[in-house]
Amino acid sequence: MSTSTGAAASATSYEARFRVWRGDADGGGLHDFRVEVNDGEVVLDIIHRIQATQAPDLAVRWNCKAGKCGSCSAEVNGRPRLMCMTRMTDFARDETLTVTPLRAFPVLRDLVTDVSFNYEKAREVPGFVPPPGVAAGEYRMDQVDVDRSQEFRKCIECYLCQNTCHVVRDHEENKTAFAGPRFLMRVAELDMHPLDAAAQAGLDRRRTAQEEHGLGYCNITKCCTDVCPEGIKITDNALIPLKERAADRKYDPLVWLGSKIRRRGAASGPGA
Amino acid sequence: MTQPERSQWDVVVVGAGGAGLRAAIAARESGARTAVICKSLFGKAHTVMAEGGIAASMGNVNAGDNWQVHFRDTMRGGKFLNQWRMAELHAKEAPERVWELETWGALFDRTPDGRISQRNFGGHQFPRLAHVGDRTGLELIRTLQQKIVSLQQEDFRETGAYESRLRVFQECTATRVLKDGDRVSGAFCYARDSGDFFVLEAPSVVLATGGIGKSFKVTSNSWEYTGDGHALALLAGAPLINMEFVQFHPTGMIWPPSVKGLLVTESVRGDGGVLRNTEGKRFMFDYVPDVFKEQYAESEEEGDRWYDDPDTNRRPPELLPRDEVARAINSEVKAGRGSPHGGVFLDVSTRMSPEVIKRRLPSMYHQFKELADVDITAEAMEVGPTCHYVMGGVAVDSDSAAALGVPGLFAAGEVAGGMHGSNRLGGNSLSDLLVFGRRAGAHAAAYAGSLTARPAVDDVQVDEAAAEALRPFSAEDGAGTPSVPAPDSPGAQAPPAQAPPTEAPPAESPYTLHQELQQTMNDLVGIIRRAEEMEEALVRLGELRARARRAGVAGHRRFNPGWHLALDLRNMLLVGECVARAALERTESRGGHTREDWPSMDAAWRRVNLHCALADPAGTLAAADPERGQIALTRRETPPVRPDLLALFEKEELVKYLAEEEFHE
Numbered sequence: 001m002s003t004s005t006g007a008a009a010s011a012t013s014y015e016a017r018f019r020v021w022r023g024d025a026d027g028g029g030l031h032d033f034r035v036e037v038n039d040g041e042v043v044l045d046i047i048h049r050i051q052a053t054q055a056p057d058l059a060v061r062w063n064c065k066a067g068k069c070g071s072c073s074a075e076v077n078g079r080p081r082l083m084c085m086t087r088m089t090d091f092a093r094d095e096t097l098t099v100t101p102l103r104a105f106p107v108l109r110d111l112v113t114d115v116s117f118n119y120e121k122a123r124e125v126p127g128f129v130p131p132p133g134v135a136a137g138e139y140r141m142d143q144v145d146v147d148r149s150q151e152f153r154k155c156i157e158c159y160l161c162q163n164t165c166h167v168v169r170d171h172e173e174n175k176t177a178f179a180g181p182r183f184l185m186r187v188a189e190l191d192m193h194p195l196d197a198a199a200q201a202g203l204d205r206r207r208t209a210q211e212e213h214g215l216g217y218c219n220i221t222k223c224c225t226d227v228c229p230e231g232i233k234i235t236d237n238a239l240i241p242l243k244e245r246a247a248d249r250k251y252d253p254l255v256w257l258g259s260k261i262r263r264r265g266a267a268s269g270p271g272a
Numbered sequence: 273m274t275q276p277e278r279s280q281w282d283v284v285v286v287g288a289g290g291a292g293l294r295a296a297i298a299a300r301e302s303g304a305r306t307a308v309i310c311k312s313l314f315g316k317a318h319t320v321m322a323e324g325g326i327a328a329s330m331g332n333v334n335a336g337d338n339w340q341v342h343f344r345d346t347m348r349g350g351k352f353l354n355q356w357r358m359a360e361l362h363a364k365e366a367p368e369r370v371w372e373l374e375t376w377g378a379l380f381d382r383t384p385d386g387r388i389s390q391r392n393f394g395g396h397q398f399p400r401l402a403h404v405g406d407r408t409g410l411e412l413i414r415t416l417q418q419k420i421v422s423l424q425q426e427d428f429r430e431t432g433a434y435e436s437r438l439r440v441f442q443e444c445t446a447t448r449v450l451k452d453g454d455r456v457s458g459a460f461c462y463a464r465d466s467g468d469f470f471v472l473e474a475p476s477v478v479l480a481t482g483g484i485g486k487s488f489k490v491t492s493n494s495w496e497y498t499g500d501g502h503a504l505a506l507l508a509g510a511p512l513i514n515m516e517f518v519q520f521h522p523t524g525m526i527w528p529p530s531v532k533g534l535l536v537t538e539s540v541r542g543d544g545g546v547l548r549n550t551e552g553k554r555f556m557f558d559y560v561p562d563v564f565k566e567q568y569a570e571s572e573e574e575g576d577r578w579y580d581d582p583d584t585n586r587r588p589p590e591l592l593p594r595d596e597v598a599r600a601i602n603s604e605v606k607a608g609r610g611s612p613h614g615g616v617f618l619d620v621s622t623r624m625s626p627e628v629i630k631r632r633l634p635s636m637y638h639q640f641k642e643l644a645d646v647d648i649t650a651e652a653m654e655v656g657p658t659c660h661y662v663m664g665g666v667a668v669d670s671d672s673a674a675a676l677g678v679p680g681l682f683a684a685g686e687v688a689g690g691m692h693g694s695n696r697l698g699g700n701s702l703s704d705l706l707v708f709g710r711r712a713g714a715h716a717a718a719y720a721g722s723l724t725a726r727p728a729v730d731d732v733q734v735d736e737a738a739a740e741a742l743r744p745f746s747a748e749d750g751a752g753t754p755s756v757p758a759p760d761s762p763g764a765q766a767p768p769a770q771a772p773p774t775e776a777p778p779a780e781s782p783y784t785l786h787q788e789l790q791q792t793m794n795d796l797v798g799i800i801r802r803a804e805e806m807e808e809a810l811v812r813l814g815e816l817r818a819r820a821r822r823a824g825v826a827g828h829r830r831f832n833p834g835w836h837l838a839l840d841l842r843n844m845l846l847v848g849e850c851v852a853r854a855a856l857e858r859t860e861s862r863g864g865h866t867r868e869d870w871p872s873m874d875a876a877w878r879r880v881n882l883h884c885a886l887a888d889p890a891g892t893l894a895a896a897d898p899e900r901g902q903i904a905l906t907r908r909e910t911p912p913v914r915p916d917l918l919a920l921f922e923k924e925e926l927v928k929y930l931a932e933e934e935f936h937e
């Protein structure tokens with residue numbers, strides 16, 4: 001698809017060819033632009049230049065321009081990416097870049113899609129349950145025990161994984177039953193939190209992952225992991241372990257109970 | 273035009289960063305029906321970018337830390353101009369606010385004994401910044417976001433609706449605070465996606481809109497930072513203070529041009545990174561000012577020993593407050609000792625192993641690798657100052673966060689002034705957001721609950737706000753030409769003068785106006801200031817203001833960024849003028865305000881706050897006349913520091929800051 005012309009081709013500006021999807025819910029199409037590219041620029045810079053010089057009402061979402069907020073997700077030559085972290089040197093100078101909105105979500109306008117699906121799914125995952133009897137300031141957790149959940153908390157909610165997962169990418173009908181990789185990972189994150197007291201509160205996160213958030217739909221293809229700009233090993237570190245834990249839970253509740261007690265024992269706060 | 277939809281709330285919070293979300297949680301927990309409105313998607317506010325950490329004297333790493341030490345550091349950092357009561361509350365309450373986050377699910381990095389780890393930062397005497405690698409802001413915002421979702425889940429269980437007591441209006445912008453007499457009655461807003469107008473009626477409005485950095489060309493700030501809250505307060509009749517104090521962070525990326533200004537976190541220095549000039553010299557040793565002589569190492573050896581043995585050594589001068597480091601870098605570059613792209617070198621590669629660097633500074637590693645082809649584990653970074661934070665903001669009551677003179681208006685976070693005085697210490701913003709966000713939310717709820725009748729929303733104000741917001745569409749009609757240069761004109765910088773001449777003055781491109789505004793502020797009211805340049809800036813701002821009246825947009829109202837920018841221009845111009853006027857007036861150098869023509873700090877200015885207010889509050893903001901400014905300044909004397917707080921300092925230190933007569937009060 002794209003070959004790198006590398007650093008050798010830098011130092012001067014050139015004119016690139018862009019095809020940008022413009023339109024709204026009623027339809028639209030690709031529009032051609034010729035636009036200047038300078039040293040070190042990323043796709044978002046070029047979109048902004050198109051906006052400032054040729055199409056002032058071109059709709060695009062962005063915020064930090066530093067890969068930290070997860071706003072600028074789009075598809076560049078069909079590949080879901082953050083526009084602010086996609087460098088122009090990743091493409092040959094004579095290549096036409098096609099920029100289109102995320103495919104799994106309804107278009108609002110141009111490159112902006114309606115991502116409310118994700119906010120609805122976020123609401124369906126019950127939040128952290130604080131351990132009863134442990135006062136604020138008394139939480140004690142070892143670094144090794146928080147490493148795993150911290151990896152998942154690196155998520156910038158760009159929804160590229162949600163957009164890519166084949167379970168919903170072309171299957172609108174699965175959206176009700178399936179939370180998607182980002183929110184299954186959220187369940188895993190809470191399940192692996194050393195002090196989460198969901199179990200004591202009568203909430204079985206593994207069972208709900210399976211029964212309410214559609215974990216069973218995932219057939220571990222790892223496409224979500226491939227597109228994650230944060231490099232989170234969603235499938236290996238969150239989804240597969242969650243599946244194993246859910247299976248454990250089904251077949252051998254004692255194993256699960258044992259591990260929960262051991263982990264609680266590692267904490268030294270009062271009441272833990 | 274259809275009438276804007278109206279909904280009724282007890283508290284409206286404008287902004288969903290750390291301050292806004294914490295305020296919303298407090299308001300909702302006080303029983304107020306609360307609406308939050310924000311320009312970006314929920315969870316993507318500027319706070320998400322914060323890297324280094326959140327300052328709180330928990331004493332987990334050095335037990336010698338306590339609120340008094342934190343208070344002292346904050347006052348020193350702000351060169352004693354801080355609203356001291358805020359600095360006191362902040363230092364006292366920050367630990368509780370951080371611990372509370374853990375009960376909501378936050379996962380900070382840990383000490384070996386399982387507590388929250390704390391790291392060193394400029395101006396903080398002890399390791400004090402709770403952190404998660406270098407993505408602390410993300411952890412903060414996600415935790416608050418998830419707490420809000422938890423509250424909505426609670427409401428769902430009780431009422432059957434997630435949004436019955438707490439609702440987030442994402443990708444919506446407030447353009448006016450509405451008033452009933454002198455009281456707040458709500459906010460006028462538009463939805464970015466549909467372009468529809470709506471009114472949130474409420475007796476209390478909390479401004480939590482963040483900063484103003486997008487008025488400057490080289491900045492670490494995101495597009496949201498157009499000074500909206502500052503402008504909303506001014507327009508509602510509430511004064512701003514300390515607007516002359518703008519923080520330039522010493523270390524922004526400088527190469528390649530497209531990332532110029534992007535932040536390089538101070539943790540790089542906190543964890544051992546050093547600054548060198550082209551001669552390889554650690555130049556910061558030459559720039560320790562008198563007031564800080566006792567607290568900083570005199571030799572590289574002592575500075576290096578400090579990382580392992582902070583009790584018997586003094587800290588390296590790379591960890592001076594930001595204003596000092598930024599000025600030093602500026603001087604080195606001016607003296608011809610700068611790096612190839614006009615900065616200096618920041619090096620961790622010779623100080624830590626690649627593994628440690630990747631673990632402690634993962635985003636920095638990533639950022640340089642991805643965006644600049646620089647491997648920071650093997651080579652030095654090139655850095656230079658970047659506009660980062662505004663100390664100035666809405667003048668507030670320290671305890672309640674209530675804006676002066678406008679009942680029902682509150683402000684917290686970066687949009688509020690006073691807390692940081694003339695210069696903010698790193699890490700003191702995230703803690704500020706939580707401490708004063710919570711206070712603002714609680715007091716806003718209490719105020720709303722105390723009223724016997726709801727203030728009424730005035731239809732005339734709503735109509736005026738709608739007309740104001742629609743102006744950019746008719747600007748184009750008047751001109752009869754497209755508002756932007758033709759597609760074939762070269763580059764983004766094309767001056768509008770190249771547009772073909774027409775009878776009516778041509779509509780102006782909001783993008784061009786914005787670029788010119790940024791260049792003006794950067795060049796003329798930047799890190800080092802001179803009277804003539806600021807006078808020139810005021811003239812140019814006046815001209816831009818007149819041209820901005822003709823800012824026009826193409827297309828329709830649905831998700832139209834050109835329109836959104838045209839509306840933001842009003843705010844950036846107001847705020848830019850505040851900065852320039854206050855900076856011209858203050859004839860001394862202090863913290864984030866450096867005058868080449870007035871290079872020293874003057875104790876007589878320490879107790880003077882410059883209040884910015886609208887020059888013509890009843891006017892229509894027409895201001896088409898470039899000569900007449902929109903902002904009037906007044907000098908206000910600040911109350912003396914409470915004696916028990918002054919007693920936390922040695923007399924020898926106080927004489928450096930306080931005027932002689934203050935010792936006799």
Ligand SMILES: Cc1cc2nc3c(=O)[nH]c(=O)nc-3n(C[C@H](O)[C@H](O)[C@H](O)COP(=O)(O)OP(=O)(O)OC[C@H]3O[C@@H](n4cnc5c(N)ncnc54)[C@H](O)[C@@H]3O)c2cc1C
Nearest residue numbers: 287288289291311318319324325446482685686699701702
């Ligand atoms: C790169 C970077 C790193 C930083 N690192 C640190 C750090 O390590 N430690 C630290 O203490 N500080 C740090 N800071 C500073 C700190 O992040 C900010 O000062 C702080 O996050 C501001 O938070 P806030 O809640 O006031 O506003 P923000 O988080 O900026 O939120 C503002 C909100 O207001 C909304 N808004 C604005 N205008 C309107 C309007 N008209 N209508 C509706 N909504 C509106 C926005 O959409 C947004 O939701 C850093 C800053 C930057 C830029």
Ligand code: SF4
Nearest residue numbers: 165218220221222224
């Ligand atoms: S691994 Fe599972 S969640 Fe990820 S893309 Fe494949 S099916 Fe979807």
Ligand code: SF4
Nearest residue numbers: 155156158159161228
């Ligand atoms: S897991 Fe990765 S790809 Fe998915 S939303 Fe989070 S950051 Fe984006």
Ligand code: FES
Nearest residue numbers: 063065070072084
């Ligand atoms: S703009 Fe924030 S991730 Fe791209």
